Amino acid sequence: MTMAIAGRAQGALPNQPLDVAAIRKDFPIFETGIAYLDSANTSQRPKQVTGAMLEYFEKFNSNIHRAAYRIAEEATVRYEATREKVRAFINAASTKEIVYTRGTTESINLVAYAWGRKNIAQGDLIVLTILDHHSNIVPWQILAAERGAHIEYVDIDEKGELRQDQFADLLQRGPKLVAFNLVSNAMGTINPARDMVAAAKKAGATVLVDGAQSTPHQPVDVRALGCDFYAFSGHKMLGPTGAGILYGRRELLEAMDPFMAGGDMIKTVRIEGTTYHDLPWKFEAGTQAIAEVIGLGAAVDYLSALGMDAVRAHELEITEYAYEALSDVEGLTLYGPPPSRRAGVVSFALEGIHPHDLATIADRDQVCLRAGHHCAMPLMTRLGVAATARASFYVYTQKEEVDRLVGSIKEAQRIFA
Amino acid sequence: MSAAADDQFYREYILDHYKNPRNYGRLEHPDITHEEDNPLCGDVVGMDFRVEDGVISDIRFHGRGCAISQASASLLTERLKGLSLDEAKKINKDDVLGELGIDISPARIKCALLSLKVLKVGAYGLAGDDEE
Ligand SMILES: Cc1ncc(COP(=O)(O)O)c(C=O)c1O
Numbered sequence: 001m002t003m004a005i006a007g008r009a010q011g012a013l014p015n016q017p018l019d020v021a022a023i024r025k026d027f028p029i030f031e032t033g034i035a036y037l038d039s040a041n042t043s044q045r046p047k048q049v050t051g052a053m054l055e056y057f058e059k060f061n062s063n064i065h066r067a068a069y070r071i072a073e074e075a076t077v078r079y080e081a082t083r084e085k086v087r088a089f090i091n092a093a094s095t096k097e098i099v100y101t102r103g104t105t106e107s108i109n110l111v112a113y114a115w116g117r118k119n120i121a122q123g124d125l126i127v128l129t130i131l132d133h134h135s136n137i138v139p140w141q142i143l144a145a146e147r148g149a150h151i152e153y154v155d156i157d158e159k160g161e162l163r164q165d166q167f168a169d170l171l172q173r174g175p176k177l178v179a180f181n182l183v184s185n186a187m188g189t190i191n192p193a194r195d196m197v198a199a200a201k202k203a204g205a206t207v208l209v210d211g212a213q214s215t216p217h218q219p220v221d222v223r224a225l226g227c228d229f230y231a232f233s234g235h236k237m238l239g240p241t242g243a244g245i246l247y248g249r250r251e252l253l254e255a256m257d258p259f260m261a262g263g264d265m266i267k268t269v270r271i272e273g274t275t276y277h278d279l280p281w282k283f284e285a286g287t288q289a290i291a292e293v294i295g296l297g298a299a300v301d302y303l304s305a306l307g308m309d310a311v312r313a314h315e316l317e318i319t320e321y322a323y324e325a326l327s328d329v330e331g332l333t334l335y336g337p338p339p340s341r342r343a344g345v346v347s348f349a350l351e352g353i354h355p356h357d358l359a360t361i362a363d364r365d366q367v368c369l370r371a372g373h374h375c376a377m378p379l380m381t382r383l384g385v386a387a388t389a390r391a392s393f394y395v396y397t398q399k400e401e402v403d404r405l406v407g408s409i410k411e412a413q414r415i416f417a
Numbered sequence: 418m419s420a421a422a423d424d425q426f427y428r429e430y431i432l433d434h435y436k437n438p439r440n441y442g443r444l445e446h447p448d449i450t451h452e453e454d455n456p457l458c459g460d461v462v463g464m465d466f467r468v469e470d471g472v473i474s475d476i477r478f479h480g481r482g483c484a485i486s487q488a489s490a491s492l493l494t495e496r497l498k499g500l501s502l503d504e505a506k507k508i509n510k511d512d513v514l515g516e517l518g519i520d521i522s523p524a525r526i527k528c529a530l531l532s533l534k535v536l537k538v539g540a541y542g543l544a545g546d547d548e549e
Contacts, residue, residue: 354483356458357427360525372458386459386482415427416484 015307018314023306024396035367035401040185040213040345040392042235045299049238052078052298053291064290065264065281079290082297083280089300090211090230091221092247096279099253100293103244104212105135107231108179110246110283111208112139114256115229116177119206122148125175127205129154129162130382131184131191134375136210140179154180156382160187160336167196171203178205182214186376186390187336188319188345190214197226206252212236216394217315217343219308222247234292238395239299243292246283253279260285303395311395315344318393322346322402329409335388344393347374350409353416355389361415362408369405427484428519434488439495442477451539452480455527460486462531464494466540472501478535483528485521490532492516497536506541508533 024030026046036044056078060071064079083095092098101107116139120126126140130153144151152175154167162180171178178200182193193209200207208229214220216237222230230247234240248256258265258276265285267275276282303311320339323346326332331351336342350358355371362369370390373380380386391405444450444465452463460482467475476498478490493513497505513533514521521529 354458356483356525356528357485360522361427373456377456380459386461416432 014305015310018306018310018395020314020396020398024398026302027396030396033366035365035404037391037393037397037401037405038368038370039216039394039397040188040236040343040390041370042241043216043238043394044396045238045240045295046302048302049240049295049298053240053295056291056294063287075290078294078297079288082293082300085297085300085304086245089220089304090215090245090247091223093223094250097247097250097253099246099248099280099283100288101231101244101246101283102242102289103233103235104133104210104231105233107229107244107246108136108208108210109139110259111229111231111248112143114259114283115206115252116140116143116147118256120144120147120149120176124149124177125170125173126151127154127167127170127175127178127180127200128152129180129191130156130378131162131187131189132179132181132376132378133185133210133212134377135212136179136181136208137378140177149176153378156189156379159338160184160189161341162189162191162196164192164196168199171199171205174203175200175205177208179208179210181210181212182220183217183343183345184336184376184379185213185345186374186379186388187347188213188342188392189336190218190341190343193227194225201226213343213345216303217308218312228252234296234299237299238302239296240292242289243296245296250279253283258282258285262286264288306395314395315393315397316340318397318399318402319344319346321399322391322393322405325402325406326409329406331413332409335383344397345390346392347388347390349385349388350412353412355387357416358389358409358412361412362405365404365408365411367401367404367408369408431484431488431517431519434491435484438478438487438491440477440491440498441479443479444475444477447477449540451535453531453535453538455482455486455531458483458486458528460528460531462486462490462535464490464532464535464539466497468502471503473497473499473505478532482531483525485517485525486528486531489513489517489529490535493532493536502540505536508536 027044060074062072062075064076083098086098087095155163197207207227209227211230211232215232228249234243262285265277267277323339333349335347359369359371372387447465448468449466454461462480465477476494478494
C-alpha cells in the first residue's frame, strides 16, 4: 500500500509552468476526444485520484473510527490524512478547523443552521452580493425568514465588479453576517476578498467566504484572508463528488451546536442526554464519504505538486487567449471584468442564438460548454438575460480547445444566419 | 466537421419557425391566456386563445428562448387553429415531438414540450405535470 507519490503529476515541480501535455496523460477522459470547457461546474479527475479511491475499495474497504482490525485502521488513517493535507493547502491553524462535508452547499447550510440559528435574531442584517451562487443565497433567505432578519445584496458595476462604495455603506449599518464568493462562478470576477473581509470584520460582522471557485484555481490562505468560515467543494478541484470542506475558526466551531446528529458525532450517549464529540467530528454524523475524502486528499496532493501559482498562471494565459479570440467574434457579448481580474471563466452571449442552442451545436463537436443561469438567477436578472454560455478552464485546458469552441460558435452562426 | 448532424437537428423548417414564427403576438381580450416558463434555460412561452362554439378560432403565442422552444410553439399554434377544444385536448407529447421530427436529447425535452404545457395547463386547467 504505497501511495507516497500518488498525487504527483509526472515530473512536475511545484510552480514551474504547467506541462499541460503531461498533465493530460493523467486524465483518461481526454482520450474520448472531448474539449472540456466546464470545469467551473465540475472538474475532471486524474488517475491519481480515482486510483486512491480504488485502492481503498480494493485493499482496505471498511468503516472508519469504529473497528479495531487493521484495514479499518488503514482506512481511518487515510481518511484523516486528508484533513492535514487540506489544512496545509489553505493554511488553517489546525485540523480541528477542517470539517468534512459533501461540498460547498452543505458547508454553507451547516453554518446557516448551526451558527445562524444561534446568532441571527429579529431585525439583524445579512449582507450578500448579487454575484452569489444560489447556495450562498437560499440558506440565508430561509434563515432570515425564520428569524425576521433581512438581507441586502451588494450590486455590481458595469464591469461586473462589486460596488465597494455600496458595500461600505452597508457595513455602516452593522450587519451580523457578511457572506460572498471569492470568485464568481457565473462571470469569473475575482472579488477583493481580503479588503472586504477586513472591512466586514472591522464593522463587527461574522464573515463567510464561498471558496468554491477560488480554492481550485489560486493560492488560498484562510488566515491571511481573515474570514471566519470558508467553504469549498472537492469535485471542482480534481477530487470526486461528495466530499467538500468547511473551514471554521475554532472558537466559532466550538460554540456551535451540531448540524446533524447521530453516530460518530457523539462522545457518550445516555438516556438522560448526550455529550458531543470534539472538533471536527462533532459536525460529522453518520458514516462518512470515506473513499471520496481519500480521493480529495489525492487531489490536494496533485494540485500541491503543481503549485497553485503555476495553476493560476496557466489559467490566466488560457483566459487571455479565450478573451482575445471571443472578442473577435462578431455579435458576441462578453460579461465581466478583463482577464487579469477574473478567474478562468468566460461568460458570453451571441446575438440571435440562445445559449442552449449554442451548447447543443458545440456538443456535436464534442465541445462541453455550459449554458444556463449558472445557479445565479439574481445575477442573470441584474444583467437582463435569461442565460449565458460559459466556458471555464483548468490545469488541463489547451488553447486548441478554445479554438474548437470558436469553431462551434462560427458553425452556430452559420446555421442561424 | 459536424455540419450534417447540426443541420439534422436544426432543420431548415425549425429554423424557419424560429426566425419567422407563425401566429406570433397577442390577442385582444382572449378567451384563454396562459404563460409558462422554464427557469432552467429561461425559455418563456405564452398563448392567447379565441374560442368560438368550442372551436379555437384564433390563437397567438409570445415568448423568448431557444430555437426548439419557440419553433415548437409556432408549430403547435398552426396545428391548433381551427381545432375543437376536444380535439386539441388529445394532442400529446408524442405528437409534438413527432412534428418537430428530430431527435431531442433529454436535456432539451423540456424546451420542446413547453408549449404543450401552456396548452394543457392554460386551456384545460390541468395540473402542470412535467412531461418527461
Ligand atoms: C461559487 C459557488 N458556490 C457554491 C457552489 C455549490 O457547490 P456544490 O454544488 O459543490 O455544493 C458552486 C458550484 O457551482 C459555486 O460555483
